[in-house]
Amino acid sequence: MNKTILHLDLDTFYVSVERLIQPALKHRPLLVGGTSDRGVVAACSYETRGFGVHSGMPMRMAKQLCPEAVVIRGNAGTYSKHSDVVTEIIKEQVPVFEKSSIDEFYADLTGMDRFFGSYKYATELRKKIIKETGLPISFGLSVNKVVSKVATNEAKPNNQIKIDFGYEKPFLAPLSIKKIPMVGDKTYQTLRNLGIRQVKTVQEMPKDVIHQVLGANGVLIWKRAQGIDNTPVVPFNERKSISTERTFDKDTIDVVKLKGILTAMTENLAYQLRRGEKLTACITVKIRYSDFNTYSKQKRIAYTSADHILIPKVMELFQSLYNKRMLVRLVGVRFSHLVSGNYQINLFEDTEETLNLYQAMDKVRQRFGDRAVLRASAMGAKTIGRMQNPFNGQPPVVLAHRKQ
Numbered sequence: 001m002n003k004t005i006l007h008l009d010l011d012t013f014y015v016s017v018e019r020l021i022q023p024a025l026k027h028r029p030l031l032v033g034g035t036s037d038r039g040v041v042a043a044c045s046y047e048t049r050g051f052g053v054h055s056g057m058p059m060r061m062a063k064q065l066c067p068e069a070v071v072i073r074g075n076a077g078t079y080s081k082h083s084d085v086v087t088e089i090i091k092e093q094v095p096v097f098e099k100s101s102i103d104e105f106y107a108d109l110t111g112m113d114r115f116f117g118s119y120k121y122a123t124e125l126r127k128k129i130i131k132e133t134g135l136p137i138s139f140g141l142s143v144n145k146v147v148s149k150v151a152t153n154e155a156k157p158n159n160q161i162k163i164d165f166g167y168e169k170p171f172l173a174p175l176s177i178k179k180i181p182m183v184g185d186k187t188y189q190t191l192r193n194l195g196i197r198q199v200k201t202v203q204e205m206p207k208d209v210i211h212q213v214l215g216a217n218g219v220l221i222w223k224r225a226q227g228i229d230n231t232p233v234v235p236f237n238e239r240k241s242i243s244t245e246r247t248f249d250k251d252t253i254d255v256v257k258l259k260g261i262l263t264a265m266t267e268n269l270a271y272q273l274r275r276g277e278k279l280t281a282c283i284t285v286k287i288r289y290s291d292f293n294t295y296s297k298q299k300r301i302a303y304t305s306a307d308h309i310l311i312p313k314v315m316e317l318f319q320s321l322y323n324k325r326m327l328v329r330l331v332g333v334r335f336s337h338l339v340s341g342n343y344q345i346n347l348f349e350d351t352e353e354t355l356n357l358y359q360a361m362d363k364v365r366q367r368f369g370d371r372a373v374l375r376a377s378a379m380g381a382k383t384i385g386r387m388q389n390p391f392n393g394q395p396p397v398v399l400a401h402r403k404q
């Protein structure tokens with residue numbers, strides 16, 4: 001049976017939230033991001049795009065290109081809250097949905113009704129979200145995730161598109177190859193150098209040829225160009241969380257040591273998040289005392305993958321949890337409510353230097369191992385790390401030193 005997959009995407013999410021808070025900003029060119037001279041653009045309104053502004057660009061440059069733009073320092077907490085409100089509405093209306101990023105959702109509407117029924121259902125859902133949140137949102141509806149995502153992008157701003165079964169290829173054919181998810185700047189250039197501009201050309205190419213040029217990636221692009229995609233919608237509540245814990249050989253009351261280990265754990269998990277391009281919105285810290293009583297405490301936070309935001313929150317939770325002056329047998333940290341996303345969410349607080357620092361640290365770790373770069377306070381923790389990428393679908397390696 002054919003599937004019916006809905007993709008919903010909030011339009012220029014951060015910009016829309018700012019306009020909701022300050023309606024006077026409507027229709028004005030707007031930049032959201034780090035407001036210092038070293039800041040970076042996290043989001044920009046449609047009005048600024050004609051000037052060549054795009055997200056990820058240094059704020060200084062964006063201001064030069066579009067001097068009349070209003071510049072706002074974003075707030076990850078505010079955006080996370082609005083994202084949660086939208087998530088709750090979708091959760092009420094749709095049995096199986098995936099939250100793929102802070103402003104994007106997939107829902108499997110297969111079998112809910114015949115196709116027209118699903119389209120009507122999606123239309124009602126979109127109306128409800130707009131009415132209840134005041135945020136513009138677009139959707140694409142088709143047989144799979146890739147075609148629906150492309151359809152949403154074509155529908156934007158604030159609109160909707162349905163691609164009937166069998167019309168996937170003709171829908172994609174006239175579009176630029178840039179519109180295929182996963183064709184980044186580099187791949188785009190490679191394809192352009194081969195004289196390929198439209199999806200149609202890829203559709204007509206033999207699979208082997210693109211395989212020779214771009215390898216396995218090329219085959220995936222070729223499949224997507226044909227409108228083929230079998231990726232399932234992964235239910236939100238089944239989204240993986242990542243965690244790590246440590247049982248001590250000897251129970252300890254050494255708070256400095258405990259904090260050092262928690263810092264090392266957090267650093268490592270945060271690196272795993274960034275490597276998998278994920279963000280977390282919930283931290284849990286766990287303690288087991290020598291009497292085997294186990295306590296844990298969790299906290300919702302604004303979506304992030306940055307150590308310097310996560311470590312203080314983990315410490316806060318630990319402080320409020322560790323109230324008995326008793327020997328500790330085990331400590332653990334867990335990140336859950338994971339969604340896809342990269343540094344962008346923290347661009348308001350971060351300068352270019354902070355971003356470059358993270359990228360540089362992660363590069364070193366990629367080459368020389370997880371523990372190649374550490375915070376000084378985490379150096380006491382000798383055996384955290386050497387985890388593999390938890391998002392590549394492989395089961396995690398159980399480390400020999402870890403006692404469960």
Ligand SMILES: [Mg+2]
Pocket residue numbers: 009010011012013103104
């Ligand atoms: Mg969006």
